[in-house]
Amino acid sequence: MEINLVSDTVTKPSVEMLQFMFNSKVGDDVYKQDPTVNALEARVAEMFGFEAALFFPSGTMANQTAIKLHTQPGEQLIADKWAHIYNYEGGGVSFNSGVSCALVDGHRGMINSDLVLDAINNPEFYHSPLTSLVSVENTTNKGGGACYDLDELRRIQAVCKNHNLKFHLDGARIWNALVAKNDNPAAYGQIFDTISVCFSKGLGAPVGSVLAGSKEMMHRALRIRKIFGGGMRQAGYLAAAGLYALDHNIKRLEEDHRRAKELGALLQNLPWVQQVEPVETNILIFTVQPQISENTLMEKLKLRNIYISSMGHGKLRIVTHLDYREVMHTYVMETLEKLF
Ligand SMILES: *Cc1c(COP(=O)(O)O)cnc(C)c1O
Numbered sequence: 001m002e003i004n005l006v007s008d009t010v011t012k013p014s015v016e017m018l019q020f021m022f023n024s025k026v027g028d029d030v031y032k033q034d035p036t037v038n039a040l041e042a043r044v045a046e047m048f049g050f051e052a053a054l055f056f057p058s059g060t061m062a063n064q065t066a067i068k069l070h071t072q073p074g075e076q077l078i079a080d081k082w083a084h085i086y087n088y089e090g091g092g093v094s095f096n097s098g099v100s101c102a103l104v105d106g107h108r109g110m111i112n113s114d115l116v117l118d119a120i121n122n123p124e125f126y127h128s129p130l131t132s133l134v135s136v137e138n139t140t141n142k143g144g145g146a147c148y149d150l151d152e153l154r155r156i157q158a159v160c161k162n163h164n165l166k167f168h169l170d171g172a173r174i175w176n177a178l179v180a181k182n183d184n185p186a187a188y189g190q191i192f193d194t195i196s197v198c199f200s201k202g203l204g205a206p207v208g209s210v211l212a213g214s215k216e217m218m219h220r221a222l223r224i225r226k227i228f229g230g231g232m233r234q235a236g237y238l239a240a241a242g243l244y245a246l247d248h249n250i251k252r253l254e255e256d257h258r259r260a261k262e263l264g265a266l267l268q269n270l271p272w273v274q275q276v277e278p279v280e281t282n283i284l285i286f287t288v289q290p291q292i293s294e295n296t297l298m299e300k301l302k303l304r305n306i307y308i309s310s311m312g313h314g315k316l317r318i319v320t321h322l323d324y325r326e327v328m329h330t331y332v333m334e335t336l337e338k339l340f
Pocket residue numbers: 058059060061063084085137139140141170172173198200201209
């Protein structure tokens with residue numbers, strides 16, 4: 001039995017999800033005639049209180065489309081230094097939109113209204129790039145699954161309004177934040193111009209993301225998605241996995257969070273562990289004592305069929321997910337306890 005805690009993207013669709021996908025009605029989504037894609041888009045838009053939404057093959061394409069929507073070449077966006085859009089989307093911000101990033105030094109991948117205010121270029125000073133967009137991540141990926149308080153997001157929104165900036169949420173793991181904070185998704189629609197969400201992380205679908213916003217924006221996004229090569233035909237089979245996930249896999253994220261917290265609490269008390277970052281959702285980041293290398297630990301775990309990842313700078317990462325079940329959790333807890 002292999003226990004893969006490298007990412008929550010390693011989940012495989014369940015038999016029930018596959019059956020639901022198999023049974024779905026499809027059409028040509030490039031003509032907007034796929035009833036299942038249309039249903040998923042309507043469902044996500046309504047959930048977050050937006051007018052419209054658009055289905056995407058990946059979260060990266062959904063984010064990149066949002067950036068293209070909100071900016072012109074030569075302009076600048078503001079994001080945390082650890083932002084996925086900057087670090088893990090292949091340089092798409094500059095490649096796709098001709099935009100640069102003003103990176104701010106936030107806390108665990110989260111920024112605040114003061115940092116944003118500080119990073120805005122004076123629009124009258126025409127030598128500097130024009131700031132036009134702020135993008136935040138919730139939960140944060142590199143920040144270890146940390147989640148925002150809605151009030152902080154509202155303060156950033158106020159700064160954006162005052163300075164004529166658009167506000168985008170990279171909500172690849174928004175489901176984890178909603179469960180951890182017990183927030184109402186409609187509150188998010190009140191704060192952001194656009195939100196991207198993923199079905200292929202904690203929700204266990206094989207593929208699929210959605211971008212939500214106003215009708216006018218989603219109309220423009222349709223053209224951008226076409227340009228990026230993201231128009232798909234009978235995509236309803238994939239959208240069905242998202243619909244299934246929304247019905248069955250959100251509430252259970254609590255289990256992933258509990259297991260990550262239990263692992264964190266255990267590691268905290270082991271002598272070979274140096275530091276454990278606070279665990280809010282399903283991502284756990286920790287460092288080991290200097291006399292043990294990250295590779296030694298990963299190799300030791302691998303011999304016991306447990307796979308975790310290194311993030312560099314001495315940091316190790318564990319991510320819990322749908323396919324990490326209680327029997328595995330018991331085994332991992334016991335194994336960690338007697339590892340050295
Ligand atoms: C995974 C992820 C994405 C999107 O990734 P894809 O692999 O393209 O679906 C975007 N933002 C964050 C924070 C992520 O963790």
